[in-house]
Ligand code: SF4
């Protein structure tokens with residue numbers, strides 16, 4: 275019988291920009307969930323989701339905080355979608371120096387969306403729960419897990435032999451002994 279391949283769950287939030295009304299309930303819910311103690315305050319400046327609003331362009335784009343980057347990118351493209359022009363920044367979740375989104379107001383530290391990880395787990399992230407316009411949809415996908423190949427016994431023996439030749443048996447045993455006591 276063929277062994278079942280190991281899988282992992284990828285959690286995503288899909289965004290339909292045509293449905294977003296710019297109500298910013300998602301920002302409030304996210305900041306409440308991440309306040310300390312939980313739900314003790316609301317401050318969109320602490321939210322890990324922000325809505326890019328350009329009323330003249332009728333543009334409302336919710337973006338979630340991704341990875342921190344020290345430098346601005348050079349991307350200055352404009353995207354035309356359904357007759358509206360969107361700047362590249364409108365879709366970018368990078369926490370970068372060119373805008374003041376996603377920096378914790380007191381400490382200045384970058385924020386990042388953690389999908390509302392908590393124990394016990396929520397049925398849906400808070401921003402999705404409160405989005406009554408259905409602009410945000412929570413999706414879980416099962417994908418194959420990339421497992422690192424485990425070293426074979428031969429490979430382990432070759433590695434051990436190399437270490438013994440390089441550092442001597444005594445030093446290796448001393449090191450192993452130290453590690454086993456941690
Ligand atoms: S709660 Fe939904 S509709 Fe309101 S701003 Fe956020 S994404 Fe847009």
Ligand code: SF4
Nearest residue numbers: 304323387390399401
């Ligand atoms: S998933 Fe949770 S942490 Fe991420 S933006 Fe939504 S409410 Fe904030």
